[in-house]
Amino acid sequence: MALAEGLGVAPGMSDWPYYQKVPGRCLDTGFDCFSQVKPLYLQNLHNGFLRADGTYHPALRYMNILNEPDLKMPSSTDIGGPEGPVQMGRTLISAFDAMLEAEKEAGVTGALINFTATFSYAICGSCPQLYNRPALGQMWTLDDAMRNPRKYGYSPKNDITAAYFARFTHSFNTQNPATDLQHQFLDDYTVHFPSTPVYIGEYHRVGANQTEDLTTILALARRNPLFKGIAFFEFQVAYWKTGSEMDFGMFGFGSKVLTHMDYFTKTYDVHCLTPQPSPADGYSMSNAVTRVYRGAGLDEEELCEINPEALPLGPSGFDQVVALKKTDQMERFVENLIHHLGGVVKPAGRNDLKFLSERVRNTAGFTFADLAEELAGTSRPSWIDFDAEHAQCVADRSAEPRVIGEAIGWACQHAKSFDCADLPASCKSGTYRKADWVFSRLYKELGEQANPLTQCSFGGAALFASSKLYNRWSDAVLCIAGGVVVPTPAPVTQVPVTQVPTASTTTRKHHDITGTGTTSTSTTSTDPLWTTTRTQKLFLGAAHRRTEMSSVLAALFILVQASALSAAVA
Numbered sequence: 001m002a003l004a005e006g007l008g009v010a011p012g013m014s015d016w017p018y019y020q021k022v023p024g025r026c027l028d029t030g031f032d033c034f035s036q037v038k039p040l041y042l043q044n045l046h047n048g049f050l051r052a053d054g055t056y057h058p059a060l061r062y063m064n065i066l067n068e069p070d071l072k073m074p075s076s077t078d079i080g081g082p083e084g085p086v087q088m089g090r091t092l093i094s095a096f097d098a099m100l101e102a103e104k105e106a107g108v109t110g111a112l113i114n115f116t117a118t119f120s121y122a123i124c125g126s127c128p129q130l131y132n133r134p135a136l137g138q139m140w141t142l143d144d145a146m147r148n149p150r151k152y153g154y155s156p157k158n159d160i161t162a163a164y165f166a167r168f169t170h171s172f173n174t175q176n177p178a179t180d181l182q183h184q185f186l187d188d189y190t191v192h193f194p195s196t197p198v199y200i201g202e203y204h205r206v207g208a209n210q211t212e213d214l215t216t217i218l219a220l221a222r223r224n225p226l227f228k229g230i231a232f233f234e235f236q237v238a239y240w241k242t243g244s245e246m247d248f249g250m251f252g253f254g255s256k257v258l259t260h261m262d263y264f265t266k267t268y269d270v271h272c273l274t275p276q277p278s279p280a281d282g283y284s285m286s287n288a289v290t291r292v293y294r295g296a297g298l299d300e301e302e303l304c305e306i307n308p309e310a311l312p313l314g315p316s317g318f319d320q321v322v323a324l325k326k327t328d329q330m331e332r333f334v335e336n337l338i339h340h341l342g343g344v345v346k347p348a349g350r351n352d353l354k355f356l357s358e359r360v361r362n363t364a365g366f367t368f369a370d371l372a373e374e375l376a377g378t379s380r381p382s383w384i385d386f387d388a389e390h391a392q393c394v395a396d397r398s399a400e401p402r403v404i405g406e407a408i409g410w411a412c413q414h415a416k417s418f419d420c421a422d423l424p425a426s427c428k429s430g431t432y433r434k435a436d437w438v439f440s441r442l443y444k445e446l447g448e449q450a451n452p453l454t455q456c457s458f459g460g461a462a463l464f465a466s467s468k469l470y471n472r473w474s475d476a477v478l479c480i481a482g483g484v485v486v487p488t489p490a491p492v493t494q495v496p497v498t499q500v501p502t503a504s505t506t507t508r509k510h511h512d513i514t515g516t517g518t519t520s521t522s523t524t525s526t527d528p529l530w531t532t533t534r535t536q537k538l539f540l541g542a543a544h545r546r547t548e549m550s551s552v553l554a555a556l557f558i559l560v561q562a563s564a565l566s567a568a569v570a
Contacts, residue, residue, distance in 0.1 A: 048429075171200065198228065250289065256304045345385075393439045
């Protein structure tokens with residue numbers, strides 16, 4: 001989903017192996033986390049991080065080894081004795097080594113992602129250097145541990161020093177005012193880490209005028225080439241944390257329940273979203289953030305309305321979206337119908353789509369049958385690219401895994417030309433890939449006269465997708481019968497591990513996410529992760545179009561490349 005929306009993702013390792021797993025946590029194994037972290041990261045690699053060819057999923061950007069390790073491993077790192085920073089360093093370098101070993105065992109190839117460890121903004125009084133500057137003492141300790149692992153009581157299996165120089169980016173969390181950061185952090189950071197990029201993993205000054213504060217911090221990013229930007233914290237109110245921790249979310253839960261979701265053995269209500277206020281701005285929090293990022297924003301009144309993309313593609317769904325009396329909602333319904341007919345709207349056809357949606361909504365007596373005939377009849381619109389040759393029946397990525405699983409079971413029972421026992425190993429790693437293999441083959445059994453709307457549905461689990469659509473989903477083409485690869489822009493080129501500088505070297509080579517792999521002196525980037533338009537999508541579409549999944553939406557850390565934003569503003 002993130003790749004299709006043009007978003008980059010920065011996942012992080014759970015706290016579980018570090019201090020929650022009892023027995024067996026690395027808090028109790030001398031802060032050596034290799035044996036705990038390696039099998040978990042290996043599972044990550046096999047269950048979505050890697051594509052079938054052994055390359056990383058193109059949406060992945062960073063892997064966070066541990067969030068705020070100085071507050072956890074041990075919790076006294078910043079305020080205790082000198083052993084605390086040593087133990088924290090051993091934690092991070094052993095976990096990093098474990099992840100590198102997991103990559104080796106999984107046969108990872110191609111462009112590699114960066115790693116980070118996101119520190120708190122506390123002053124580490126027990127750190128041996130930079131102990132009077134927030135977050136910098138912790139970063140110095142990590143840097144020293146990566147360079148001198150045996151000094152920290154650890155003997156790595158891999159060359160973690162070389163990997164650190166090639167694939168690491170620093171990060172920290174803070175809710176301090178943006179006006180603090182230059183003199184408290186950035187001035188000293190530039191001196192001590194002159195070639196290592198840094199970003200803020202969680203940023204939100206609670207109670208502040210968000211428009212002013214975010215404008216200030218993005219201006220800092222433009223002035224400081226190493227500072228890559230921020231991830232605004234956070235998308236949704238963290239109700240489970242209670243207290244002041246609930247002040248950060250841009251969206252809360254509305255009273256309306258949109259649907260239900262099965263999660264393991266329980267069923268949960270999925271509420272619509274409701275915007276949280278930002279009193280100092282006079283806007284909702286999401287609109288304040290959107291204004292700073294120059295996005296188009298979203299219609300907050302639609303957050304608790306019916307999701308047009310979840311409506312049945314038939315007369316009943318059509319009547320429901322007509323009743324909304326909104327062209328943009330009709331537009332989403334129509335485009336979803338186009339996708340299910342094996343087409344995509346051409347880039348130059350967006351206005352045509354809007355015009356058709358307005359006409360459909362405003363024409364008395366216009367029916368779903370009229371719409372289907374206009375889209376898929378003998379005279380098809382020229383602004384739609386129908387993939388007559390390569391469109392295939394595949395799993396609908398907006399359908400719940402439970403629905404997909406039930407449809408797979410039904411399809412396997414009714415298959416005549418294939419046996420689901422022959423499912424290849426490369427298609428067993430995910431429910432959607434498995435469904436792609438099954439649905440595409442079962443639909444072909446129906447012959448050329450099959451109706452994609454009625455016979456490629458399987459209870460809402462499937463759609464008849466254009467090759468341009470299913471190629472947006474990582475590795476889907478490998479499991480689709482008759483699927484073809486559509487050329488797409490190559491992922492960001494990442495440089496190989498570089499030679500480790502000598503101890504006397506003051507300038508270190510780091511792999512920057514911009515793909516330079518050298519000392520960062522420019523903020524120009526062709527990586528789509530950094531462009532303003534990609535960031536706008538977080539506020540234009542993700543919250544707006546997928547409200548039915550709001551209660552389980554994971555945090556997508558979107559980093560803003562300052563020069564791209566500056567160019568857009570200029």
